[in-house]
Amino acid sequence: MDINQVMSSLELKHPGEKEYLQAVREVLLCVADVYNQHPEFEKAKIIERMVEPDRIYTFRVTWTDDRGEVQNNIGYRVQFNNAIGPYKGGIRFHASVNLSILKFLGFEQTFKNALTTLPMGGAKGGSDFSPRGKSDAEIMRFCQAFMLELWKNIGPDRDVPAGDIGVGGREVGYMYGMYKKLCNQCDGSMTGKALEFGGSRIRPEATGFGALYFVQQMLAMQGDDIKGKTIAVSGFGNVAWGAVTKATELGAKVVTISGPDGYIYDPDGVSGDKIDYMLELRASGEDIVAPYAERYPNATFYPGRRPWEQKVDICLPCATQNEVSGDDAKNIIANGVKYVAEVSNMGCTPEAIDAFIEAGVIYAPGKAVNAGGVATSGLEMTQNAMHLQWSAAEVDAKLHTIMSDIHTQCVTYGTEPNGYINYMKGANIAGFMKVANAMMGQGVM
Numbered sequence: 001m002d003i004n005q006v007m008s009s010l011e012l013k014h015p016g017e018k019e020y021l022q023a024v025r026e027v028l029l030c031v032a033d034v035y036n037q038h039p040e041f042e043k044a045k046i047i048e049r050m051v052e053p054d055r056i057y058t059f060r061v062t063w064t065d066d067r068g069e070v071q072n073n074i075g076y077r078v079q080f081n082n083a084i085g086p087y088k089g090g091i092r093f094h095a096s097v098n099l100s101i102l103k104f105l106g107f108e109q110t111f112k113n114a115l116t117t118l119p120m121g122g123a124k125g126g127s128d129f130s131p132r133g134k135s136d137a138e139i140m141r142f143c144q145a146f147m148l149e150l151w152k153n154i155g156p157d158r159d160v161p162a163g164d165i166g167v168g169g170r171e172v173g174y175m176y177g178m179y180k181k182l183c184n185q186c187d188g189s190m191t192g193k194a195l196e197f198g199g200s201r202i203r204p205e206a207t208g209f210g211a212l213y214f215v216q217q218m219l220a221m222q223g224d225d226i227k228g229k230t231i232a233v234s235g236f237g238n239v240a241w242g243a244v245t246k247a248t249e250l251g252a253k254v255v256t257i258s259g260p261d262g263y264i265y266d267p268d269g270v271s272g273d274k275i276d277y278m279l280e281l282r283a284s285g286e287d288i289v290a291p292y293a294e295r296y297p298n299a300t301f302y303p304g305r306r307p308w309e310q311k312v313d314i315c316l317p318c319a320t321q322n323e324v325s326g327d328d329a330k331n332i333i334a335n336g337v338k339y340v341a342e343v344s345n346m347g348c349t350p351e352a353i354d355a356f357i358e359a360g361v362i363y364a365p366g367k368a369v370n371a372g373g374v375a376t377s378g379l380e381m382t383q384n385a386m387h388l389q390w391s392a393a394e395v396d397a398k399l400h401t402i403m404s405d406i407h408t409q410c411v412t413y414g415t416e417p418n419g420y421i422n423y424m425k426g427a428n429i430a431g432f433m434k435v436a437n438a439m440m441g442q443g444v445m
C-alpha cells in the first residue's frame with residue numbers, strides 16, 4: 001500500500017474533509033506494515049473499500065421553535081461498515097456538525113466496535129442543530145422531526161443509533177418514542193434508552209467508567225496505581241461526569257473540568273456534591289462552567305483556556321475532537337504528565353500524539369479508551385433481544401471484562417521491541433485485522 005497515493009486520491013474525492021482525512025491517515029500509518037504482509041488484502045482492495053462509508057443519508061429537518069418560527073437543519077446518518085454486525089454508533093447534535101466530522105466518527109466507530117468483541121458495525125449520525133439554550137419542547141419537536149426521516153433506515157438488525165455530544169437520555173427518549181409511533185415496533189432500535197423502556201443499567205456511566213477501567217490497566221502495566229493520582233479532565237458532559245465519578249471512587253483526585261468558556265481548577269478535587277453539581281450545570285443548557293467557581297470559591301475559573309497547562313499525573317480529554325494541540329502536548333510533557341488517555345473521540349491532534357510517543361508518555365486513543373460506552377450499548381441490544389434486563393452488577397462485570405480484553409488487544413498488537421506500548425498502533429491494528437478478516441470472509445461487494 002502506498003499511503004500517500006491512497007491519501008491523495010481521497011483528498012481529491014473529498015476535498016476539505018479534514019477530520020475524516022486525519023482519522024484515515026492515522027489508521028493507515030498504523031496498519032501499513034501488517035497490510036503489506038497480506039497480499040490478499042491488497043488484491044481485494046480492502047483499504048480502498050474500508051475508507052469509504054457504505055452509504056450516507058442526508059436529509060432536511062424542519063421544525064417550529066417556541067416563537068412559532070420555522071427552522072431548518074441538516075440531518076445525516078453515515079452507515080460506514082457492517083462487516084461485523086449491524087451499523088452502530090451515536091448521534092451528535094452540535095452547531096459544528098458536518099459530513100467530515102460524522103465520517104471521521106463513523107470510521108473510528110468501525111474499529112472501536114470491532115475492539116469491543118461484540119458483533120457491531122460502525123456508523124454515526126447527527127445534525128448541525130444546537131441544543132444550546134433550547135427549551136425542552138423545542139428539543140422534543142426537533143428530535144421528532146429528525147426521526148421522521150431517519151426511521152426508514154434503522155432497525156435492530158440494521159442500524160442502531162444512540163447518543164453522542166448533545167444527545168443524552170432525554171433526546172434518545174424523544175427519538176425512540178417517535179420511531180415506535182412510526183413503525184409500531186418496540187424493537188430496541190436505539191440504545192441509551194431510559195430504564196423504564198428497555199435501557200440498560202450502567203449505560204449513562206459506561207463511557208467514563210470503562211475509560212477508568214482501561215486507565216487502571218494502563219497503570220498496572222507500568223507497575224503503577226491510580227490511587228492518589230491527580231487528574232486533569234476536560235469537558236463537563238455525560239462522559240466527563242462518568243470519568244470523574246469513577247476516578248474519585250478509585251481514590252484519584254480530579255482537579256479540572258472545562259467548557260467552551262474556559263476551565264475550572266479545583267485544588268480540593270471535583271468530588272462529592274460537586275459531581276452532582278456538574279449534572280446541574282449541564283442541565284441548565286447554558287454550556288458554561290464558570291458558575292462552578294462562584295459556587296465553590298476555592299476553585300479558580302480560567303476563562304478561554306484549556307486544562308492542559310496544569311501539573312497533574314494523568315490527562316483525560318473528555319470533550320471533543322482535536323482538543324489537545326501540539327502546543328498543549330508540549331505543556332503536558334513539560335509538566336511531567338505520565339499518562340494521556342483520550343476519552344473523547346480523536347481528542348489529540350496528530351502533532352500531540354507524535355510528541356507524546358516521542359517523549360515516552362503513555363498515550364491511548366479514544367477508540368480503545370472510550371469503547372465502554374458503545375460496548376454497553378451492545379449489552380443493551382442483547383438485553384432487548386432477550387426481552388430482559390440485567391442487574392447493574394452484571395452489566396458492570398461484563399464492562400470490566402470487555403475493557404480488559406480491549407487493553408490486552410492493544411498490548412498484543414502495540415508493544416514495541418523496546419517495551420513501549422504504543423496503544424494507538426495496537427488499537428488500530430487489532431481493530432483493522434478484525435474488520436479486514438470479516439470483509440474477506442464475505443466476498444467482494
Ligand code: 2IT
Pocket residue numbers: 088089090091109160161162163164165191345370371373374375377
Ligand atoms: O462515540 C461513541 O462510541 C458513542 N457516542 C456511543 C455510541 C453508541 O452506540 O453507544
